Amino acid sequence: MPTNEQRRQAAKRKLERQLTRRAERARRRRIIGVAVTVVAVIAAVGLVYWLTTLGDGDQTAAANPTETTPPEGAAETPTSIPTAMAPAPTRATALPASVTCEYPAGQEPAAKQATAPPTANVSAQGTVPATITIGGSELKATLDKALAPCTVNSFVSLAKQGYFDQTPCHRLTVTGLQVLQCGDPSGQGNGGPGYTFKDEVFPELKYGRGMLAMANSGPDTNGSQFFIVYGTAELQPNYTVFGTLDEESIKKVDEIAKAGTIASQPGSGDGKPKDAVTVDKVTVTG
Incomplete structure (x- = not known):
C-alpha cells in the first residue's frame, strides 16, 4: 500500500498537470481571441473603406451633374424719380475770359x-x-x-x-x-x-x-x-x-x-x- 508521502506526491503531480492544462487552454483562448479581433478589425476597416469609397463616388456624381450658373440676384429699382429738371448752376462770380x-x-x-x-x-x-x-x-x-x-x-x-x-x-x-x-x-x-x-x-x-x-x-x-x-x-x-x-x-x-x-x-x-x-x-x- 502506498504510504502517505507517496499519496501526497501523487496528488501534487496531478494538481500540477491540471494547472498546466488550464494554462494551456487559457493561452489557446487568448490566441483565438486575438485572431478573432484582428479579423473583425480587418473586416470593419474593409467595410468602412467600401462605404467611404461608394459615398465619394455618389458625391462626385451629385456635385457635377451639369455645369450651371447661380441665379442672378434681383435688380433693385428706384421707387420714384423726380420729373422736375434742376436749374443749371451758375457761378456767383464769373471767371476770367x-x-x-x-x-x-x-x-x-x-x-x-x-x-x-x-x-x-x-x-x-x-x-x-x-x-x-x-x-x-x-x-x-x-x-x-x-x-x-x-x-x-x-x-x-x-x-x-x-x-x-x-x-x-x-x-x-x-x-x-x-x-x-x-x-x-x-x-x-x-x-x-x-x-x-x-x-x-x-x-x-x-x-x-x-x-x-x-x-x-x-x-x-x-x-x-x-x-x-x-x-x-x-x-x-x-x-x-x-x-x-x-x-x-x-x-x-x-x-x-x-x-x-x-x-x-x-x-x-x-x-x-x-x-x-x-x-x-x-x-x-x-
Whole structure:
C-alpha cells in the first residue's frame, strides 16, 4: 500500500498537470481571441473603406451633374424719380475770359491711351454742344465753359480722341443718390486717362436732375469718369458740374434706371446696371 508521502506526491503531480492544462487552454483562448479581433478589425476597416469609397463616388456624381450658373440676384429699382429738371448752376462770380489749366500725370496708368489737352489760354466763356450716345440713344448735352473751363477742355479733348467710344457705364445708383456713372474704359470704377486735374467747384453748388458732373476719388482727382444726375443727389459741393442734359435726353436715362441695378451690397441700390449700358460714342461741336 502506498504510504502517505507517496499519496501526497501523487496528488501534487496531478494538481500540477491540471494547472498546466488550464494554462494551456487559457493561452489557446487568448490566441483565438486575438485572431478573432484582428479579423473583425480587418473586416470593419474593409467595410468602412467600401462605404467611404461608394459615398465619394455618389458625391462626385451629385456635385457635377451639369455645369450651371447661380441665379442672378434681383435688380433693385428706384421707387420714384423726380420729373422736375434742376436749374443749371451758375457761378456767383464769373471767371476770367480765359484760364490756365493743369493736367499732371496721375498715380495710376491710363485705362486707355489718351493725350492730355492744351493747358494755356483755355476759354472760360460760352458753351459746347455734345451728344453722348448710350445704347443707341442720343443724349443731348450742353457743356458750360463758364462753369468749369478746364473740365470742359478735358472732356472735349477726350471725346475728339474717341476715348469714350465703346466704354461701359459701370455704376447705377437708384436709392437716395440717383446717378448713372460712365467714362472708365476698364469698367471697374478706378480707370482714367492717365492724368488728373483740379476740381472746379464753389460753395453754392447744388446737384439735381439733368446735370453732368465729374466723378472723383478725392479732392482734385478728376480724370475721365463722369456721372449723369437723373434724380435726387444731395451731395456736398465736391463734384465739378460741367454741363446739363435736355429734358428729353434725361428721360432716356430714366429708362436705364428703371431696369435696375445689381447692388454690390443688397439693399444699397448701388451697383452695376442690370442691363449692360455702353457709351457708343461722344461727339462734340467746337
